[in-house]
Amino acid sequence: MTVLDTRATAPDSAAAPALAAAARLRAVRRARHRRTALVCAALAVLLVAFTAAALLIDLNGVPASEVLPAALGLREGLADYLVFQLRMPRTLAALLAGALFGLAGALYQRLIRNPLATPDIVGISAGASAGAATVLLLAPAAYVVGAPVAAIAGSFVLVAAVQALSWRGGQVDTYRLILVGIGLSAVCVAYTNYLFTMAEANDLAIAMRWTIGSTNAADWDGVTTLATGLACCLPLAVWLNRSLTAMALGDQLATGLGTRVNPARVAVLLLGAAAAALATSVVGPIGFVSLISGPIAVWLVGAERSVLLAAPVGAAIVIGADVLALHAPLISPVPTGVLTALLGAPYFVWLILRRGQGAS
Amino acid sequence: MTHPLEARAIAAGYGKRLVIDGLDVQIAAGRITALVGPNACGKSTLLKSVARLLPLAAGSVLLEGADIHAMPTRDVARRLGILPQSPIAPESITVGDLVWRGRHPHRRFGERRTGKDDILIAEALAATGTAELVDRPVDQLSGGQRQRVWIALALAQDTPTLLLDEPTTYLDIAHQIEVMDLLADLNEKAGKTIVLVSHDLNQAALYASTIVAMRDGRIIRQGPPEEVLDARTVAEVFGLDCVVVPHPRTDRPQIFPLGRRHAPQENS
Ligand SMILES: Nc1ncnc2c1ncn2[C@@H]1O[C@H](COP(=O)(O)OP(=O)(O)OP(=O)(O)O)[C@@H](O)[C@H]1O
Ligand SMILES: [Mg+2]
Numbered sequence: 060m061t062v063l064d065t066r067a068t069a070p071d072s073a074a075a076p077a078l079a080a081a082a083r084l085r086a087v088r089r090a091r092h093r094r095t096a097l098v099c100a101a102l103a104v105l106l107v108a109f110t111a112a113a114l115l116i117d118l119n120g121v122p123a124s125e126v127l128p129a130a131l132g133l134r135e136g137l138a139d140y141l142v143f144q145l146r147m148p149r150t151l152a153a154l155l156a157g158a159l160f161g162l163a164g165a166l167y168q169r170l171i172r173n174p175l176a177t178p179d180i181v182g183i184s185a186g187a188s189a190g191a192a193t194v195l196l197l198a199p200a201a202y203v204v205g206a207p208v209a210a211i212a213g214s215f216v217l218v219a220a221v222q223a224l225s226w227r228g229g230q231v232d233t234y235r236l237i238l239v240g241i242g243l244s245a246v247c248v249a250y251t252n253y254l255f256t257m258a259e260a261n262d263l264a265i266a267m268r269w270t271i272g273s274t275n276a277a278d279w280d281g282v283t284t285l286a287t288g289l290a291c292c293l294p295l296a297v298w299l300n301r302s303l304t305a306m307a308l309g310d311q312l313a314t315g316l317g318t319r320v321n322p323a324r325v326a327v328l329l330l331g332a333a334a335a336a337l338a339t340s341v342v343g344p345i346g347f348v349s350l351i352s353g354p355i356a357v358w359l360v361g362a363e364r365s366v367l368l369a370a371p372v373g374a375a376i377v378i379g380a381d382v383l384a385l386h387a388p389l390i391s392p393v394p395t396g397v398l399t400a401l402l403g404a405p406y407f408v409w410l411i412l413r414r415g416q417g418a419s
Numbered sequence: 420m421t422h423p424l425e426a427r428a429i430a431a432g433y434g435k436r437l438v439i440d441g442l443d444v445q446i447a448a449g450r451i452t453a454l455v456g457p458n459a460c461g462k463s464t465l466l467k468s469v470a471r472l473l474p475l476a477a478g479s480v481l482l483e484g485a486d487i488h489a490m491p492t493r494d495v496a497r498r499l500g501i502l503p504q505s506p507i508a509p510e511s512i513t514v515g516d517l518v519w520r521g522r523h524p525h526r527r528f529g530e531r532r533t534g535k536d537d538i539l540i541a542e543a544l545a546a547t548g549t550a551e552l553v554d555r556p557v558d559q560l561s562g563g564q565r566q567r568v569w570i571a572l573a574l575a576q577d578t579p580t581l582l583l584d585e586p587t588t589y590l591d592i593a594h595q596i597e598v599m600d601l602l603a604d605l606n607e608k609a610g611k612t613i614v615l616v617s618h619d620l621n622q623a624a625l626y627a628s629t630i631v632a633m634r635d636g637r638i639i640r641q642g643p644p645e646e647v648l649d650a651r652t653v654a655e656v657f658g659l660d661c662v663v664v665p666h667p668r669t670d671r672p673q674i675f676p677l678g679r680r681h682a683p684q685e686n687s
Binding site for chain 2: 074079081087088298307311315317319363
């Protein structure tokens with residue numbers, strides 16, 4: 060079609076506004092691509108910087124030039140112990156678990172269309188903790204594979220229970236979902252604490268991560284679990300994001316646009332639960348990461364692309380919090396979960412207060 | 420000839436309560452069909468159940484001759500578009516992004532939005548007179564602007580059959596006629612089959628070639644406006660007295676209702 064010729068020919072009353080609108084849409088689309096690229100680049104820089112900080116700060120005499128070879132497992136002695144055995148798994152666990160938490164939270168927030176409805180708030184992380192702690196304390200030998208599996212099982216039980224209890228008139232009532240989640244969460248925490256009373260001192264030190272969430276106890280086995288989990292969850296999330304985009308218009312319109320709404324909903328619920336559970340099985344329920352990653356991602360690139368971006372955002376939050384938890388003056392060392400809670404809890408309170416004032 | 424859409428002895432409702440039960444209807448190809456009837460008689464329920472938004476308790480729906488429930492839902496969405504009665508827009512979505520959703524069934528996995536999509540969206544917007552709203556958030560539009568944007572979404576879906584539940588509610592009289600003209604154009608030029616629910620019997624008579632009149636979940640009468648829209652049917656379906664006169668230009672029947680105040684003097 061000829062774009063600039065509208066004056067020469069008789070001005071077609073329908074074509075001119077259409078061309079202007081198409082030009083506008085193209086400009087907006089390109090601006091968004093640029094913004095997404097910029098945001099991704101900025102996040103990459105941030106992640107590299109935090110990772111470097113996590114590995115390099117406070118080296119106890121290991122020269123900085125030795126860190127990279129040691130991180131790849133090429134050195135022995137103190138450098139190997141400090142960098143390869145301690146810092147690398149901890150750093151990678153922080154990055155990977157953060158990505159899984161971010162992904163899980165964004166999936167739930169988009170599905171349920173409520174910023175409060177994340178796996179940790181609706182009790183799913185607590186179910187995962189209970190599952191993982193059960194395996195550690197009752198069958199420690201099966202721990203490496205058993206804990207993630209039990210965590211996923213625990214999270215699925217919680218998903219089913221929370222859904223069943225918040226079902227009302229053929230639909231999930233969001234308000235009930237959150238209250239029921241908080242209630243069931245308390246039950247799981249009580250159960251986990253009860254397990255601790257029977258634990259031996261040695262196991263207890265490891266198991267404590269399932270109360271507050273910490274990267275302290277992360278080892279290479281944990282990193283393998285997390286990396287496998289993320290490699291499975293990310294492609295599934297990309298695939299489901301398409302359905303989520305249609306489902307943002309409501310079930311009826313989404314069905315009309317060719318989405319299988321119910322299977323997609325179940326898939327998103329289970330995927331989000333599994334992602335949060337895998338992360339929890341290694342680093343415990345690091346609080347509020349899944350709550351804040353999604354909204355930050357929406358703010359950065361808009362809702363449609365936010366689910367995937369929430370993964371690097373979550374990773375940046377946890378690794379950043381981890382560096383602070385280890386090295387911040389006055390408070391350090393504290394569990395990572397304490398820092399994310401300091402960050403997330405005020406936002407959580409603000410969300411609730413804002414809801415209270417609003418019309419809903 | 421197969422009908423684009425056909426319901427055979429369908430039953431549907433909410434929970435255990437059936438709103439329609441044992442209903443048959445055939446939609447004529449390339450025509451505009453208007454579904455009329457009093458509030459709560461089951462018009463939206465019928466529309467939703469033939470568009471597979473509501474599960475059937477019994478019976479079957481055929482889309483272009485094939486069982487709609489046996490087809491992949493995306494294939495259905497490329498042939499049948501439906502605009503429900505009160506759709507909800509996601510928070511702070513822009514008009515352009517909302518209408519872009521209409522392209523959903525045509526996109527393959529991983530396919531990105533291109534300049535061609537922009538043009539299709541813009542054309543749908545221009546057809547409904549909303550092109551200049553393209554950047555505005557949907558939740559800041561007036562009721563009528565919003566309604567036209569939703570129609571643009573249904574147009575962007577570009578299906579041969581289009582079901583619209585009260586597309587002209589909220590619109591002023593000029594925009595009502597504009598939308599009806601647009602639908603008539605789509606029907607005439609692109610050969611689209613259109614089914615719409617309307618509370619305006621006169622517009623239904625002017626634009627539709629078939630009127631389906633419902634009451635209490637059943638079809639009372641159906642056929643061309645000239646045959647269906649008479650004082651007896653209006654009384655039977657709506658419980659309303661009226662005079663019917665031919666439209667001065669088109670001869671289609673037009674309804675003049677007679678309320679309690681007008682009936683005794685003029686009708687006896
Ligand atoms: N989601 C729902 N859950 C339960 N009952 C419903 C639901 N939607 C409609 N109904 C009931 O089904 C019956 C038919 O409703 P329907 O929406 O089909 O009426 P309608 O003819 O479209 O009316 P209107 O002209 O007011 O849009 C009504 O009695 C209504 O109360
Ligand atoms: Mg209705």
